[in-house]
Amino acid sequence: MNDDKNLMDQINDASTLLDSARKEIGKKIIGQAGMIDGLLMGIITGGHILVEGVPGLAKTQMVKTIAEVLNADFKRIQFTPDLLPADLTGTMIYRPQTGEFVPRKGPVFTNVVLADEINRAPAKVQSALLEAMAEGQVTIGENTYRLADPFFVMATQNPIEQEGTYQLPEAQLDRFVMKLKVDYPSPQEELLILDQVDSRNEQVLRKVFSKYSIQDLKDLSTRIRVDESIKKYIVSIVNASRVKGRHQLPFTRFIEFGASPRASIALYNCARVNALFEKRDFVLPEDVKAVAYNVLRHRIVLSYEADSEELSSDDVIKDILSVVAVP
């Protein structure tokens, strides 16, 4: 058995903490357990999350609630076609009193950002957010400013209204550690939502992470053992998505472009956090499979053949996972 009792104790403590966080979030958000875990996973891995779902599924409410439970600052940016990069990052403004330009920081200078309907803003705004997400810093005028730590972006997309939207470029999509799909709640969950309509705003949430920082969870996740065979398994999965032209696998014709090495890193990190969620100090192939859909969904560009056969990325990922041997 593993002798690292200290690590297991810490994992159990972290698990208790995460359970408390889930419980607090559950006071305001009914159901959506997968999405809550996805968001927590994104925060712990230091990545950013893209959420796809129709309006009215409590996406904003969820991010707000998580920020509150994490004891973090929260800002929401509604992306519109007339939005400018400066509206996001900030700009230099002139002060008549002193006669000089001073920086005015934008809404990205916070811990948790909700980039609502990100695909409604033009590419230049998306690029500004891209820099913030990738570098953790923003340049205003001649100065570069570090963003808050933790810095977490949850961007949302509406899958049904595509008119007047700007498709996110693959390079930007790749910056998101995961793409989550939010679905409608079940009828039972919807009944509970109705029961809580009047009392939801009165709920006072406990700041669970006041004593236990997110950085500690990050550090803890990095101590979770990943065997060499698991690493090879991750690489095999990502590599299987890049077999276009080799024609040895049936799904290759549905893939235009495969996943980048960022996908391997994201799978690696998310699998570790998943093991943490499962109260384990080592990663199993189950952890890799559990996060594979969310991690790869937006990284695999489908071919026109996949579109013509009405296949989704999830269908292709399922095929990939079914052919890659588990160690």
Add this chain to the structure above:
Amino acid sequence: MKKGFIFFLLLQAAFLTAADNYQIHNLRFMPPEYYVGDTVEMSFILKTDQVHDFTVPEEFPDPGWLNILSMDIESKGSETEVTIRLIPYYPGTRALPPVDLGGLIVDDLKIFTSTLLNLESSRELEGVQSPLLIPGTRAVGALIVSLLLALPILIVMVYRFIRHRTGEIVKTYKINLPYRQFQRLVRKIRRSMVNMPEKEFYMTFTGGLKKYLSTRFHHDLSSSTTSEIENLLGRSRIHDTLALSLVNLFHRVDRVKFAGDKMLYSDREQLLSEVEEVSEALEEWRKKHADI
């Protein structure tokens, strides 16, 4: 035409015999038409003016072209029915040699023997030949023909039977093949596990076990995780204890493979013994439930 001619000749014969104080009536041949070598039964009614005590001659005349087999005389009041069984060996119309019936010599009997041969061909006497078909030949022939006709059906039936049996044997062989292969793998691992690195041992072990279970549950488990295998076993109809034993094996091996747990040599031996027991139990269960 021919019959009419015979009838005319017979009438002539009957007319002439009347001059010798006897008359021949109702001359009949059985069969009516006969050929060279056929046995013919000739019968007629003999009428005489005087009473005679007719007797069958001790020796029948032998003219060479004819063989008289037997003769029967039956008195019917004033009439006498004579029946002569004979074999003619010469075609055409010929007079029978005189026949002494004991006091009355009948010498104007004629017979007409049909022939298959051209009448213009040689009329040389041929020696008596053995019959073409020995007795029972037709029955044997019919039997042979029947057998020949039934032969394809018999061959098809035998072929089907052999194919069915062979198919069953091959099917049984194939069904049991994965288990035998797995047993061989376990034996191979047991022989070489002393020098086998720990990782290699457990990778080989789970690889073999997954391959074996894949054949038993008709689902490729090579890309399945332990949780997925557990779900599959849960959905199958195997006994819970058996499913749990299999899942526990995978869980224990997972800890060695991925968590870095160390296991002693004895643990390996125990693992192999356990997997042998579990696989044997699974085979027993499979035989009872063929539709696994």
